[in-house]
Amino acid sequence: MNFVIIGGFLGSGKTTLMLEFAKKLASNDVKVGILVNDFGEVAIDGDTVSDYGMNAIEITKGCVCCEVKRDLVTQIRDLKNSYDPDLIVLETSGVASLLPIHRTVQPYVNEIKTLTLIDISRYDKLIERFEVVKNQLFSADLVVINKIDKASSDELKKAKKKISKFLKDENPGARIIEASAKEGTKVDGIVNFIGESK
Numbered sequence: 001m002n003f004v005i006i007g008g009f010l011g012s013g014k015t016t017l018m019l020e021f022a023k024k025l026a027s028n029d030v031k032v033g034i035l036v037n038d039f040g041e042v043a044i045d046g047d048t049v050s051d052y053g054m055n056a057i058e059i060t061k062g063c064v065c066c067e068v069k070r071d072l073v074t075q076i077r078d079l080k081n082s083y084d085p086d087l088i089v090l091e092t093s094g095v096a097s098l099l100p101i102h103r104t105v106q107p108y109v110n111e112i113k114t115l116t117l118i119d120i121s122r123y124d125k126l127i128e129r130f131e132v133v134k135n136q137l138f139s140a141d142l143v144v145i146n147k148i149d150k151a152s153s154d155e156l157k158k159a160k161k162k163i164s165k166f167l168k169d170e171n172p173g174a175r176i177i178e179a180s181a182k183e184g185t186k187v188d189g190i191v192n193f194i195g196e197s198k
């Protein structure tokens with residue numbers, strides 16, 4: 001069983017993107033289990049999710065990177081026993097650090113991939129103001145620059161350049177991809193990344 005951690009600040013599009021790519025994976029006969037530890041705008045609708053053959057569980061008591069690590073382990077075990085997914089996707093809360101989650105999950109799964117979303121319309125200010133946003137970028141295997149439907153091609157170029165420069169020292173192995181989760185643009189690249197083995 002493989003595992004995907006989705007990070008990114010509040011409102012960056014985690015739920016929207018996760019549902020997009022999870023549906024694609026499910027239609028490729030990958031059995032996807034979803035864990036949600038976020039309390040965002042787009043709610044996870046259990047019926048919709050199960051219509052696509054996925055199974056979703058919410059962890060709402062606290063943040064899985066700190067207070068409720070044990071709940072995360074319990075939910076992984078429960079999902080494995082009840083549903084036996086090929087892949088579990090965890091949507092973390094917008095302020096979660098990803099490294100502690102990685103450490104918690106590691107003993108229970110085969111391979112972990114970490115995706116961090118960046119909202120192209122806000123990344124500049126957020127990187128400056130919030131340590132956790134930097135931290136989420138430094139822990140990413142794949143950085144997804146999201147909401148490109150809101151940006152011009154010049155703005156996109158500028159964002160890519162700035163983020164690559166920013167990652168150069170701390171996380172040079174990270175890949176950067178652009179997407180519009182809302183319009184489903186370039187989501188295939190993310191599906192491929194998740195499907196690839198290292």
Ligand SMILES: Nc1nc2c(ncn2[C@@H]2O[C@H](COP(=O)(O)OP(=O)(O)O)[C@@H](O)[C@H]2O)c(=O)[nH]1
Pocket residue numbers: 008009010011012013014015016017038040041042094146147148149150179180181182183
């Ligand atoms: N324009 C645009 N809006 C998006 C995109 N992805 C998500 N959103 C919107 O951003 C808001 C927050 O999305 P959500 O998935 O809840 O973000 P989360 O808090 O990171 O889970 C919602 O209103 C989404 O419809 C995108 O690619 N483009």
Ligand SMILES: [Mg+2]
Pocket residue numbers: 014015016038039040041042091
């Ligand atoms: Mg969300």
